[in-house]
Structure formats: structure tokens, C-alpha cells
Amino acid sequence: MIEVIWHGRGGQGAFTAARLLGAAWCAEDGRYALAFPSFGPERRGAPMRAFTKLSTAPVGDRSASARGNVVVYLDETLFAPGFEAELASGGTVLVNSERAFDDARVHVIDANGISQAVLGRAIPNTALLAALLPLVPGLSRESLVAAVRSNMPARLQDKNIAVIDTVLAAREGEAL
Amino acid sequence: MSDYSEGKGLRIPRLRTDALEPGDYADSTCFPAGWLAETNAGWRLKRPVIDAETCAGCLQCYLYCPDGAIRKTHTDDVAVFVDVDFCKGCGICKTVCAFGSISMVDEGEAKKTDAARAAARGEGERA
Amino acid sequence: MSEKKFLSGDEAFAEGVRLARPQVISAYPITPQTVVVERLSEMVERGDLDADYLHVESEHSALSAAIGAAAAGARAFTATSSQGLLYMAECLTYAAGGRFPIVMMNANRSTCLPWNIYGDQRDSLSLLDHGWIQVYAENAQEALDLALMAYRLGEDARVRTPVMVCLDGFALTHTYETVDVPSPAEADAFLPPYETSNRFDFEHPVSIGYTAGPAYNRYYKQREHLDMLAAAQVVDEVEGEFARTIGRAYPGVVDAWHCEDAEEIVVTLGSIAGEVRDVASRLRAAGRKVGVLRIRYLRPLPGPEIVAAVSGARAVAVLEKDVSFGAEGTVFTNVNSALHRAGCPVPTRNFIGGLGGDDITEGQVMQIFDALHQVAGSDAARVPDVTFLNIADQGGER
Incomplete structure (x- = not known):
């Protein structure tokens, strides 16, 4: 099972990203996912968490993940020393940041910059979702796009797919 | 029993006399309307009698009767009649009648009149 | 053709209710049930579901309105949780004793005090004795399927009993997972329209919801008990029919x-x-x-x-x-x-x-x-x- 923990602030779309990841994973038959937010009252700007559990068998444990194979920070201010406590062994971290960190486990992407450029607003969730592609085996651009198409409001779909493609094109450039 | 129910399509509640088994009724609290478990007229000492000649059909008695025992006839000869299976003989109908068309008559006398009328129709035994 | 969707338990249940085609939905929102009634009201607004949606002023009224609808022969739905269910408690016995096969979704949530909006099962378990069939879903797929099966079970002439489908608050109601949503044609093949003689209208005047004193009361209560017991067998039949028409099997009680x-x-x-x-x-x-x-x-x-x-x-x-x-x-x-x-x-x-x-x-x-x-x-x-x-x-x- 692959467990992804999302850290964000209310309004950044962390739970939407968690949900899209689960939907994208389940595009293929024989795959199972759970996606859920940290339960309870919500407030814009307040720190919150969301969880995605990906598996090839039905997922029985509906508890919040204690450790993630991937831990995503939609807001850099939430990424703090001690993050290892939540990281499974061999796990990776993805941070929405303009700067690099001197830690091989920590990947960064300027999701605010990309979403600001493409969407006109700093809603970083789909940029981070696209940046997960190389970190979560078994995901494809097509499955992400299909998840956006079937789970986001129609008026947001094309722009968010453009965000995904912008991230993937940039990553391809880096790889070359 | 009133004369007005016959042939008029009116649904006048009647005492149900055939025995019921629990299986006939206990499967829901829903039962065909129009049946009385028992009549409710035993304590009546006076019975209202409506004078068809002077009744104006204003329906005040129909509206005021606390037991809903005054019913529309849906005929041209008189607007309302008294369902004597329900009437308790309280006399409110007589009080509200603006035309003096309702008189309260002695129940014993009225029963004799009923019996005589029934006998004339050949129903003497059942009255 | 059925459709694969990534839905929360609440959303999946709303899809199941849509497919069951209730004619009247009366509800009052309460966390963690709210999403169900929000989705259903949107479906009615869009015309995806031809139902009268009553946004009532309380849970007591929500179930009362559903009882009235059922007494007029309509298929009725309501949903609640926690204190809302407790507030409905008086009406639970009216629905059960009147033998109105209403389906209710209960989002299992703690009961106060202390105030708490999260999931446990004290709400429904404290009301086991009020004459409702109670069934507990494990996942969103089962929740959707139970919405359909609950109507078929409750409306069966041998059962005629309201059904409470319980979903764990948050762990089920707010967790997203893959759900197979049957097509309307598949659902219709499984669940026929509601027909009953336990109803009133101007053409069929009945006395409904009446009194039964000491001489009669026990017969009603025994029938409620025996018909509920008989429902266990009907569950198997309903699930067999569900497997035949929809293609998913369930293991019984x-x-x-x-x-x-x-x-x-x-x-x-x-x-x-x-x-x-x-x-x-x-x-x-x-x-x-x-x-x-x-x-x-x-x-x-x-x-x-x-x-x-x-x-x-x-x-x-x-x-x-x-x-x-x-x-x-x-x-x-x-x-x-x-x-x-x-x-x-x-x-x-x-x-x-x-x-x-x-x-x-x-x-x-x-x-x-x-x-x-x-x-x-x-x-x-x-x-x-x-x-x-x-x-x-x-x-x-x-």
C-alpha cells in the first residue's frame, strides 16, 4: 500500500488533490483507494491534513495514516523540522517551494508560481498532483487528466489540465 | 339510521357486526373507512329534529356540531340530517340555528316514532 | 451500463437514493449526514430526480412528513444523525407501527454531552427497539447498494417495515472510494415502483393511524415482531435478486x-x-x-x-x-x-x-x-x- 499524507491550509485544495489522486489510481481495474480529510470543522487558512491510501487490494484501515510513503506540503510554512516522524522508511517529501532543500528525500516544486501563471490564482493542488507522478509508481498523465475530468467542476477542468501539462513539460525539460 | 344514505353514495359510518380476526386488521393501522366499533348514542336524552320546511341550509349546525354528527344530504329537499349513531344530544345545533328549525325532542318518544316508521317499511323486528 | 465513480459514503448513498426514485424526500441537515441531503436537493433541482424535496424545520418534522407521504402511498426518504435521530425518536414508532416502509440513512455519530460531531454508534444502537430494521454498511459501495435493497426489503408485503441504513460518520460518510453506480435501467429492473394498500386518498377512504386499546394492541405488536423476524429470510431473497439484476452479491444478515x-x-x-x-x-x-x-x-x-x-x-x-x-x-x-x-x-x-x-x-x-x-x-x-x-x-x- 502507498500512503500519501497531504498538509495544507483550508482553501488550498489539499483534499481535492487527495481525492483526485485516489480517483486517478483507481482508473485501472483491480486497484483500490481511500481518500479522506482530517475530519471535523473546517476554516479557510487553518492547517489541515488529507490522506490518500493506494493499494491493489481493498483498504480496510480507514484510520488516518501515521506515516506516509509520500508526504506533500502545499504550504511551505507547514514543513518543519521533525517531519521525519511522519515519513515511512524510504519515503519522500514534496514541498511547494521556490527554494531547494539540502535533503535527498525532499523534492520541491514551485506550485504557487505555476498555478499563479496558468490559473491566475495560487491554488497549488493540481501542480503538486502532477509533481507526484514520478514519486508514485503506476500513475500516468492520462489517469490524472481523467480524474480531473470526472471529479472537478467543468469550468475548472481545462485550466487544471493545463497546470498538469505545464508541470510535466517542465519536469521533462529537467530530465533532458 | 337516516334515510339519506340509501342510493346517494354517501358514506355513513355503520356499526360493524361481523367478527374480525386479528389477521384481518393487525397488519397495519389502516382499515377501510366507514365502520364503527360501537355506536355512541346511548346517553342521549334529547334528539335534534330538523324541520325541512324552515331549514335554510346555512350549514351552521353542520359546522358547529362538536361530534360531526350532522351531515350533508347532498339532496334538494333538505341540506342536512342528524346521524343518530353519533349524536350525543348536546343541543348546540339547536342553539346556533338562526331559523328555529331544530327542536330537541324526547329520545324515548323519538324511538317510538322510529319504530313506527320502521314497521311501516316492514322492518319492525330490527328497529 | 453502470458507471465507476470516486465518491464519499454520503455521495454514494445519495446516488443509491436517486436510483430508488423516492417521490418525497424530507430532511434536515446535520453533520455528518449533510452531504447526502445536499446532493439529493441538487439532483431534484437539476431534474435528475423527480421528487418533492421538503426542507423541513426539524428532524421531528422530517420523519413526520415522510410518514405523511408514505400514508399517501409515496416512496419516502429521510436522513439524519445523532441528536437529530434522537429528536426523531417519537416518530420512529409511528412509522414502524403504521407499517410505513420509509428508508432512512443514519450517519452514525456520537450523542452529547459532551458535544461531539464525530462517529460512534450510540445514536442508532440506543433506538434498536423502535421497530425499524437496522443495517450497517461497511463501505461506500455497500451503502449505495443498501439504499436500493432497503426499499425492496421494507416494501415487501411480508415485511412492511421501515429500514434504517447506518453509515459510520466520517470514516464512511466522508471517505472517498471507488463505487460502481448502476444505471437507472438496472436499478429499475431490481426495484419496482411502490404499491401498497396501506394508504389513503379520496377514492379509497380509510381510517389510518388509529387507536387500538388493550383488547387489540397486542395483536399489532406481535405482527410487527413476527414480520420483522420474517425479514431475515426476505433479506436473502432481496440480495439474490440484487445479484441477478445488478451483479453484486451480498452474504445475508x-x-x-x-x-x-x-x-x-x-x-x-x-x-x-x-x-x-x-x-x-x-x-x-x-x-x-x-x-x-x-x-x-x-x-x-x-x-x-x-x-x-x-x-x-x-x-x-x-x-x-x-x-x-x-x-x-x-x-x-x-x-x-x-x-x-x-x-x-x-x-x-x-x-x-x-x-x-x-x-x-x-x-x-x-x-x-x-x-x-x-x-x-x-x-x-x-x-x-x-x-x-x-x-x-x-x-x-x-
């Missing part, structure tokens, strides 16, 4: 996992069952003979099925998210009653957890299986009858 050769069995209900099975399958892989019995229908009480599943075990635990204060867990009482009636001597222990949304961890489930191992062995006296999970001090001797 209980869901037994490796109970046939199990020495230690955990009995539970609702969405925690998946986690208990996960732990049990790891123990199985390590050679422990363990089983899991998920109670799906708690009313009618699946006594014979519980006995059949656990009578070969050496120790049985009942894991539940409620307590009947001053007694024990309500499910524990019910399971013990079934075992006692059958003369089944297997020792039982009660584990109460998840209260007010507390997480029941895999570690705690492991502790329960280990405690059962003690009960089955020579250390039975060291495991108390009732244990509160995740609390160090278990209180006094009694």
Missing part, C-alpha cells in the same frame, strides 16, 4: 470471514470490520486461527446466524462503538442473548472503542485478538467482561 475453523472470533459491525479483517488476515498468515463476524443486520437480530458462525470458537469478542451505561455494549448484550438461547457456551468479552470518533487502531485490534487468546487459554479471568479501548484505567471491580 451477517458476513462471516473464516469463522468456520476459527478459534478466536471478533464480532463487530460497520466500517471498522475492514480493519479487523486486515489484522485477522495477518494473524492467519502467521498461523493463528482467527475469524471475523460482521453483523450487517442487527434488527432483525441474526441470532441463528451468529450462533452458527461462532459456536465452534473458543473465545468471542464483540467490538462496538457504544455503551449502554450501567450495563455493557448493546451489541454484546444482543450477541450474548443469541448464544445463551442456543445453549452455546463459548466465552465472550466486550470491547468498547471508537467513542466520539476515537481512532480504533490496528494495534488495538491486535490487542483484542491477543485478549481472546488469553480467554481461550488458561488466563480467562485476567480479561474483564467489558474493556474500554485506549484507556489505561478500566475502573472498579464490578
